[in-house]
Amino acid sequence: xxxxxxxxxxxxxxxxxxxxxxxxxxxxxxxxxxxxxxxxxxxxxxxxxxxxxxxxxxxxxxxxxxxxxxxxxxxxxxxxxxxxxxxxxxxxxxxxxxxxxxxxxxxxxxxxxxxxxxxxxxxxxxxxxxxxxxxxxxxxxxxxxxxxxxxxxxxxxxxxxxxxxxxxxxxxxxxxxxxxxxxxxxxxxxxxxxxxxxxxxxxxxxxxxxxxxxxxxxxxxxxxxxxxxxxxxxxxxxxxxxxxxxxxxxxxxxxxxxxxxxxxxxxxxxxxxxxxxxxxxxxxxxxxxxxxxxxxxxxxxxxxxxxxxxxxxxxxxxxxxxxxxxxxxxxxxxxxxxxxxxxxxxxxxxxxxxxxxxxxxxxxxxxxxxxxxx
Amino acid sequence: xxxxxxxxxxxxxxxxxxxxxxxxxxxxxxxxxxxxxxxxxxxxxxxxxxxxxxxxxxxxxxxxxxxxxxxxxxxxxxxxxxxxxxxxxxxxxxxxxxxxxxxxxxxxxxxxxxxxxxxxxxxxxxxxxxxxxxxxxxxxxxxxxx
Numbered sequence: 001x002x003x004x005x006x007x008x009x010x011x012x013x014x015x016x017x018x019x020x021x022x023x024x025x026x027x028x029x030x031x032x033x034x035x036x037x038x039x040x041x042x043x044x045x046x047x048x049x050x051x052x053x054x055x056x057x058x059x060x061x062x063x064x065x066x067x068x069x070x071x072x073x074x075x076x077x078x079x080x081x082x083x084x085x086x087x088x089x090x091x092x093x094x095x096x097x098x099x100x101x102x103x104x105x106x107x108x109x110x111x112x113x114x115x116x117x118x119x120x121x122x123x124x125x126x127x128x129x130x131x132x133x134x135x136x137x138x139x140x141x142x143x144x145x146x147x148x149x150x151x152x153x154x155x156x157x158x159x160x161x162x163x164x165x166x167x168x169x170x171x172x173x174x175x176x177x178x179x180x181x182x183x184x185x186x187x188x189x190x191x192x193x194x195x196x197x198x199x200x201x202x203x204x205x206x207x208x209x210x211x212x213x214x215x216x217x218x219x220x221x222x223x224x225x226x227x228x229x230x231x232x233x234x235x236x237x238x239x240x241x242x243x244x245x246x247x248x249x250x251x252x253x254x255x256x257x258x259x260x261x262x263x264x265x266x267x268x269x270x271x272x273x274x275x276x277x278x279x280x281x282x283x284x285x286x287x288x289x290x291x292x293x294x295x296x297x298x299x300x301x302x303x304x305x306x307x308x309x310x311x312x313x314x315x316x317x318x319x320x321x322x323x324x325x326x327x328x329x330x331x332x333x334x335x336x337x338x339x340x341x342x343x344x345x346x347x348x349x350x351x352x353x354x355x356x357x358x359x360x361x362x363x364x365x366x367x368x369x370x371x372x373x374x
Numbered sequence: 375x376x377x378x379x380x381x382x383x384x385x386x387x388x389x390x391x392x393x394x395x396x397x398x399x400x401x402x403x404x405x406x407x408x409x410x411x412x413x414x415x416x417x418x419x420x421x422x423x424x425x426x427x428x429x430x431x432x433x434x435x436x437x438x439x440x441x442x443x444x445x446x447x448x449x450x451x452x453x454x455x456x457x458x459x460x461x462x463x464x465x466x467x468x469x470x471x472x473x474x475x476x477x478x479x480x481x482x483x484x485x486x487x488x489x490x491x492x493x494x495x496x497x498x499x500x501x502x503x504x505x506x507x508x509x510x511x512x513x514x515x516x517x518x519x520x
Binding site for chain 1: 388390391393394397444472473474475494495496497498499501502
C-alpha cells in the first residue's frame with residue numbers, strides 16, 4: 001500500500017500537475033479570452049457609444065421627422081382644405097359651366113333668331129327697294145305722261161284759240177257785211193237778228209279768249225317778288241274805264257302793305273275785283289268803293305268793298321266757278337271768268353279768296369297773300 | 375288781178391279771212407295795189423319771180439307783206455325767215471297776221487325779223503280797224519329805205 005499510494009499520489013500529482021497545466025492553459029486561454037472579452041467589451045462599449053450617438057441622431061432625426069410629419073399633417077390639412085375648396089370651386093364651376101352652356105344655347109338661339117330676323121329685314125329691305133324702284137319708275141312714267149298730257153293741252157289750247165277763233169271771226173265778219181252792204185234788202189227784224197249773230201259770235205270769241213287765259217294761268221310760272229301794293233292799286237284804279245262818266249264811284253283806299261307775289265298776276269286780281277266792284281255799283285248813285293288791308297298771321301288780307309248790287313249768299317259755292325254767273329247778262333255783262341281767275345291766281349300764291357255779301361247792299365271780296373317777312 | 379305795181383303782198387290761206395281782210399283794205403282804199411296769194415310757196419314764187427310769176431319785174435318790190443302764220447306747204451315762219459335773211463328783200467316790212475296769241479310764235483317771229491305781229495280780232499269792228507290801221511301805218515306813214 002504506500003507505494004501505490006505514492007504512485008497513486010504521483011499519478012495523482014501528475015494528474016494534478018497536468019490538470020494545473022491544463023488549468024494554466026485554460027487560465028492563459030481565459031486570459032486571452034478575457035482580453036478578448038475586454039477588447040470585445042471595449043468594442044461593445046465603443047459600439048454602444050456609437051449606438052448612443054446613433055441613437056441620439058436617430059432620436060433627433062425622429063424628432064425632425066415628427067416635426068416634419070406634424071408639418072406635413074398641417075400641410076395635408078391645408079391641402080385637404082384647399083382640395084375641398086377646389087372641389088367646391090369645381091362644383092361651382094360645373095354649375096357655372098352648365099349655366100354658361102345654357103346661356104350659350106340661348107345665345108345661339110337668339111343668334112339664330114337674329115339671323116332669321118336679319119334675313120327677314122333684308123328681305124323687307126329688298127322689297128322696299130324694289131317697291132321704291134318701281135315707284136321711281138312709275139313717277140318717271142307718270143311725269144312723262146303728265147308732260148305729254150301738258151304738251152297735248154298746250155297744243156289743244158293753241159288749236160282752240162287758233163281754229164275756233166277763225167270760223168267765229170268769219171261768222172262775225174260776214175254778218176257785218178250783210179248789215180252794211182245788204183241792209184236795204186232786210187226788214188228791221190232781219191237786221192235785229194243779224195246784230196244778234198254779231199253779238200253772240202263776239203261773245204263766243206270772248207269766251208274762248210277767257211277760257212284760254214284761264215287755262216294759261218295753270219301753266220304760268222309764278223315768280224314771287226315784293227309788290228308795292230299802293231302803287232299797283234293806284235295804277236289799276238287809274239286805268240279803269242267807266243261806262244258812265246257821270247256816275248263814277250268814290251274810291252276810299254286805305255293803307256296797303258306790300259306783299260309777296262307775282263306782280264302781273266296780282267295786278268289781274270285787282271283789275272278783276274275793282275272792275276267788278278265798279279260794274280256791280282253801276283245802278284247806285286254816289287256810291288263808294290273801299291279798298292283796304294289788314295294783317296292776319298303770316299298773311300295780309302286785302303279787300304275790295306262795294307255798296308252795289310250784291311249777291312245771294314245762298315249761291316256762294318258758285319261764285320268762283322268758271323263761267324258761273326249770279327246775275328243776268330242784261331243786268332250786268334260778263335262771261336263769268338273774272339272771279340275764277342282771281343281764285344286761281346290767289347291759290348297759286350298759297351292764299352285764299354272769299355267774299356261776303358248782302359243783296360242790294362253790296363259785297364266785300366277778300367284775298368290773302370304771304371306777308372313780306374315770311 | 376294784175377300782179378304788177380303791187381304795194382301789198384297779202385299771204386293768206388283762209389278764204390274767209392282773205393275776203394274780210396281784202397274788204398277792210400278796200401274800204402280803206404288800199405285794194406287796187408294788193409295781191410293775194412294763198413300760201414307760202416306762192417308767196418316765195420311771187421317775191422323771187424318764179425313759177426307763175428316768172429315774168430314779174432325784179433325791180434318791183436311790194437311796200438308791205440301781210441303774212442299769215444299758219445299755212446299749208448310753206449308756213450308763214452318759213453317765208454319770213456327766207457325774206458329776212460335775204461339782203462335784197464329784208465327791208466320790206468312784214469306784218470304777221472295770226473289767229474291767236476297762243477304758242478311760241480310771237481318771240482320766234484320777232485327773232486326772225488318780223489316788223490309787227492297782229493292777232494286777228496274776232497269782232498269785225500276791231501278786225502276792220504286793225505286792218506285799216508296796218509294799211510295806214512305801213513303804206514302811208516312809215517318810210518322805208520329804197
